[in-house]
Amino acid sequence: MSSPMDPAGGAAAPANPGAGGRYYKRFDRIDRVMHASLMITFIGCAITGIPPLFSDHGWAAGLARALGGYAGAALIHRICAAVMIVVFVSHVARVFLVAARRTGLMAILWGPNSMTPQPQDIVDIWRHVLWFVGKGERPKFDRYTYWEKFDYWAVFWGMFIIGGSGLILWFPAQFAAFLPGWIFNIATVVHGEEALLAVGFIFTIHFFNGHLRPEKFPMDLVIFTGRIPEHELKDERPMEYERLLKAGGLAAAETTPPSRPAMYFGWIVGGTAVVVGTLTVVVIVYSVIT
Amino acid sequence: MIRATLRATALALMLGLAAAAGAKETGRKAADPNEKCLDCHAEAEPGDKSAAGKPVKVEPESFLKSMHGQAKVACVECHADEGVRKYPHKSPQPAQCSSCHETAVKDYAATAHGMARKGGNGVAATCSNCHGTHDIKPAADEASLVNRAHIESTCAACHGSEALVKQGKMPGGNVAALYHDSIHGRLLRSEGKAKDRVPVCTDCHGSHDMRPKKDPESAVSRANIPDTCGTCHAKVKKVWAGGQHGKMRASHVMTAPGCTDCHGAHTISDPKAPQWQVAVIRECGGCHTDYIKTYRDTYHGQVTDLGFTVVATCASCHGAHDMLPKSNPLSKVSDERILSTCQACHPKANANFVKFQPHANKHSKESGLILYYTTKFMQILLAGVFAFFGLHTVLWLYRGLAEVRRRRGEVNQEKH
Numbered sequence: 001m002s003s004p005m006d007p008a009g010g011a012a013a014p015a016n017p018g019a020g021g022r023y024y025k026r027f028d029r030i031d032r033v034m035h036a037s038l039m040i041t042f043i044g045c046a047i048t049g050i051p052p053l054f055s056d057h058g059w060a061a062g063l064a065r066a067l068g069g070y071a072g073a074a075l076i077h078r079i080c081a082a083v084m085i086v087v088f089v090s091h092v093a094r095v096f097l098v099a100a101r102r103t104g105l106m107a108i109l110w111g112p113n114s115m116t117p118q119p120q121d122i123v124d125i126w127r128h129v130l131w132f133v134g135k136g137e138r139p140k141f142d143r144y145t146y147w148e149k150f151d152y153w154a155v156f157w158g159m160f161i162i163g164g165s166g167l168i169l170w171f172p173a174q175f176a177a178f179l180p181g182w183i184f185n186i187a188t189v190v191h192g193e194e195a196l197l198a199v200g201f202i203f204t205i206h207f208f209n210g211h212l213r214p215e216k217f218p219m220d221l222v223i224f225t226g227r228i229p230e231h232e233l234k235d236e237r238p239m240e241y242e243r244l245l246k247a248g249g250l251a252a253a254e255t256t257p258p259s260r261p262a263m264y265f266g267w268i269v270g271g272t273a274v275v276v277g278t279l280t281v282v283v284i285v286y287s288v289i290t
Numbered sequence: 291m292i293r294a295t296l297r298a299t300a301l302a303l304m305l306g307l308a309a310a311a312g313a314k315e316t317g318r319k320a321a322d323p324n325e326k327c328l329d330c331h332a333e334a335e336p337g338d339k340s341a342a343g344k345p346v347k348v349e350p351e352s353f354l355k356s357m358h359g360q361a362k363v364a365c366v367e368c369h370a371d372e373g374v375r376k377y378p379h380k381s382p383q384p385a386q387c388s389s390c391h392e393t394a395v396k397d398y399a400a401t402a403h404g405m406a407r408k409g410g411n412g413v414a415a416t417c418s419n420c421h422g423t424h425d426i427k428p429a430a431d432e433a434s435l436v437n438r439a440h441i442e443s444t445c446a447a448c449h450g451s452e453a454l455v456k457q458g459k460m461p462g463g464n465v466a467a468l469y470h471d472s473i474h475g476r477l478l479r480s481e482g483k484a485k486d487r488v489p490v491c492t493d494c495h496g497s498h499d500m501r502p503k504k505d506p507e508s509a510v511s512r513a514n515i516p517d518t519c520g521t522c523h524a525k526v527k528k529v530w531a532g533g534q535h536g537k538m539r540a541s542h543v544m545t546a547p548g549c550t551d552c553h554g555a556h557t558i559s560d561p562k563a564p565q566w567q568v569a570v571i572r573e574c575g576g577c578h579t580d581y582i583k584t585y586r587d588t589y590h591g592q593v594t595d596l597g598f599t600v601v602a603t604c605a606s607c608h609g610a611h612d613m614l615p616k617s618n619p620l621s622k623v624s625d626e627r628i629l630s631t632c633q634a635c636h637p638k639a640n641a642n643f644v645k646f647q648p649h650a651n652k653h654s655k656e657s658g659l660i661l662y663y664t665t666k667f668m669q670i671l672l673a674g675v676f677a678f679f680g681l682h683t684v685l686w687l688y689r690g691l692a693e694v695r696r697r698r699g700e701v702n703q704e705k706h
Contacts, residue, residue: 055586055595070598132685147682169589172646173638181645185661188588189652193668197675205679214690 022230024244025255026222030094035223036265037087038155039273044080046199046280048073053192054287081166088159112142112243115153121146142239147209158198165191200284203277211274219274224266225258323364324353342381353424387417397498405502406458413448413458420444420497436497441490442469442478461503468556487522494518510555512544519549530611547577561610564599571595574604584649607631607648 051064067073099108127139165187168175211219234241244250331348338346353359368385388395398404406414427434435444448454450466469475477488501508509518520527530536538546552573559566575582585591590602614621622631632639650657652665
């Protein structure tokens with residue numbers, strides 16, 4: 001076994017992780033179901049919500065008609081939004097439940113298994129960018145990298161901003177009971193702009209960071225299978241690997257190879273999401289330019 | 291008309307008598323003044339042409355059934371020039387109508403057709419283009435080309451022919467096709483009561499008083515359109531006259547829209563048609579340019595832009611013909627009436643609800659500082675995130691590709 005400090009060690013590992021090798025557990029079943037639900041409902045909201053934002057383009061009217069017209073698209077949008085809110089609330093509840101039962105509150109608020117941004121993340125950003133331009137070693141990431149944390153908190157921010165404004169626009173009379181009507185103007189601006197940010201970010205930056213970058217291309221199946229191959233863990237998250245090695249948790253984290261259904265789901269549903277998302281971005285960029 | 295008919299009858303009788311007298315002398319039965327002409331022209335083949343390229347065939351039965359045939363008008367009364375009297379005819383001129391139909395011909399000269407023809411436009415219609423030639427029937431006769439039943443096809447013979455429209459540089463293009471698909475054209479073909487009341491071409495344009503649009507006397511001039519449409523749509527005209535557009539017209543602001551500015555002329559749609567209700571928003575926006583921009587920033591404006599009619603259009607809030615400025619208490623959007631206007635769609639709307647700004651300009655501080663700065667904040671947020679991660683992504687792509695190449699190189703070296 002090559003040292004986790006040796007970058008060539010990971011590179012020499014077989015390109016196809018399916019051909020033997022150890023696997024470690026990264027996401028459990030509930031994490032994966034939640035990601036899949038979030039992914040499907042996000043795309044549902046995106047493709048039904050984008051036509052109004054580009055209403056002056058011919059494709060927008062065509063897309064809206066294809067999605068069932070005004071009534072159909074609005075229904076899909078609201079069903080997806082409601083499911084997304086449920087998924088989000090369940091996730092937050094689960095984090096605290098797990099904390100209460102197993103890890104304790106501190107473990108989710110700080111440390112390598114916490115999503116909280118920490119000083120090390122700032123250092124990592126700086127070193128990562130230096131590595132991009134050929135200066136220095138690649139930073140040794142732990143379980144959650146800074147860009148993963150950004151994605152995670154972006155969902156939180158987005159849920160409040162888009163979800164909150166969306167609810168205001170969904171139930172205007174109820175909100176007008178205690179808010180002035182110009183809140184609908186604010187909600188319209190915020191909902192649309194934040195939606196563009198979310199769609200633009202997920203369908204370009206998240207796709208690139210998670211799947212499309214040369215080291216991962218065309219797709220990282222870890223979020224669908226929940227399992228990370230040993231060479232990837234050593235190569236990309238050496239701090240986590242070493243930490244588990246020292247603490248003796250590596251054996252406990254070891255798991256079976258990915259199941260075929262999970263891989264198929266990843267390839268087909270995840271692949272479709274990447275294609276739909278990329279197409280959406282191409283159309284948006286084209287429309288913004290013209 | 292009666293005078294003309296009497297004169298024609300008298301002339302015909304005189305000529306008939308003369309012919310009869312001649313017949314007596316020669317001992318032949320010839321009561322018909324046109325017999326001499328028909329001797330040749332009835333015998334001709336339908337395709338036969340004169341030296342000038344004109345058809346020479348005359349169907350005696352068709353002529354006899356025509357108005358002129360019934361009145362026993364002689365051929366030479368219309369084909370009156372000297373050249374026709376002798377045989378072979380020397381360069382005969384076109385048939386003339388003015389000796390009997392003096393007023394009609396005079397009126398025709400001031401019509402769009404008459405003026406175009408005077409101006410050298412050889413395609414512009416003359417009497418025969420609309421009325422026919424040897425088969426002219428009274429307008430009341432259903433077989434007449436100018437009977438209500440045939441007006442559309444008679445006008446369309448020229449105004450529905452792409453080639454003639456182009457050749458004659460006719461204003462409006464193929465207006466016959468547009469009319470055919472308009473609500474008027476469609477009702478004309480329907481089986482309902484409306485088919486006998488909807489306007490055909492001449493109801494709006496007139497016939498012998500059909501002046502060009504730019505002529506102030508024209509029934510379809512900008513100033514006269516409301517009266518012309520109001521002939522049938524009297525109620526709507528009254529409502530329009532009380533609205534801001536009508537009031538502006540009354541004070542001679544001619545840029546204010548009349549009927550056709552919003553509804554179109556030959557393209558008039560059913561105002562209840564959802565597609566039209568959505569399309570007409572662009573007509574409003576054609577003048578109210580700032581308001582359509584801010585409207586398109588709202589959900590109302592976006593959904594209608596996509597072609598769906600469920601949400602508010604301009605008319606939903608402002609009224610269709612009775613729109614008035616917000617400052618007028620009678621306006622649907624005045625402080626006094628706005629709540630009931632919103633409640634038409636949002637029954638639960640309250641005083642808070644109507645503080646919504648349907649035409650807020652998010653880029654102007656005048657529409658509220660919170661909206662303005664929220665918009666600015668969102669723009670900076672988007673620009674910031676995309677700038678940082680855009681650069682991050684580009685650099686990573688560059689490094690990632692370099693890494694992949696390097697590793698591939700290492701693997702190859704190991705193999706050798």
